[in-house]
Amino acid sequence: MKKHLDVFQHHVHQPQLTGRVALPNQNGYLFVEIDDIMLVESDGNYSSLHMKSEKPIFVTKSIGDMEEVLGDAGFYRVHRSFLVNLKFVREYIKKDGGVLVMQNGKNVPIARGRKEEFGHLIGKL
Numbered sequence: 001m002k003k004h005l006d007v008f009q010h011h012v013h014q015p016q017l018t019g020r021v022a023l024p025n026q027n028g029y030l031f032v033e034i035d036d037i038m039l040v041e042s043d044g045n046y047s048s049l050h051m052k053s054e055k056p057i058f059v060t061k062s063i064g065d066m067e068e069v070l071g072d073a074g075f076y077r078v079h080r081s082f083l084v085n086l087k088f089v090r091e092y093i094k095k096d097g098g099v100l101v102m103q104n105g106k107n108v109p110i111a112r113g114r115k116e117e118f119g120h121l122i123g124k125l
Contacts, residue, residue, distance in 0.1 A: 021069055023049075023059040030057065034073050038102055040066045040083040050104060052088070078118060079111045092122065 022029045036052045042063035049057040049066075061069075067077050070085075077083045084100060091101040098110035098118075110118055 023057075023061060025057070025059050030059065032057065034070065035085075035087070037070070037075075038085055038088040038104055039106070039108060040070070040075070042081040050102075050106065052104075076118070076121060078114050079109050082108045084108055086121075092118075 019034055020031050021034055022031050024030075032049070032051075036054075038050045038052055040063055041048045041050065041056075043058070045060075045062050047059050047061055047063050047066050049059060051057060059066075063077075063081065063083055067075070067083050070083065071077075074086050075083050076086055078100060084102065088103045089100050090103050093099045093101065097112065098115050100108040100110060102108060
């Protein structure tokens with residue numbers, strides 16, 4: 001039994017291996033495909049995940065926790081309140097401080113301190 005629990009915990013903490021992530025919510029854990037997450041929006045100590053084909057999902061993890069889990073899976077923190085999946089960025093508008101337009105039409109601001117780093121990042125894509 002302990003071996004099964006260790007394997008489960010390893011996959012929960014290494015989501016890039018399975019392509020899925022286990023996220024705590026008010027009922028327990030929700031298992032989500034990483035590639036279905038478009039962006040994560042901060043809501044205090046909680047986060048709202050905007051999904052590719054579903055309504056947003058509310059989880060009991062902060063955006064900092066989500067960044068730690070998803071940072072190696074193609075996500076980038078463009079603002080203190082937003083973590084985006086770079087696969088779903090449709091457009092980068094430089095004027096007015098910088099805004100990303102996501103595939104679902106949501107506009108996500110880019111923090112002034114992240115603009116230059118983001119510019120370098122997209123130059124490598």
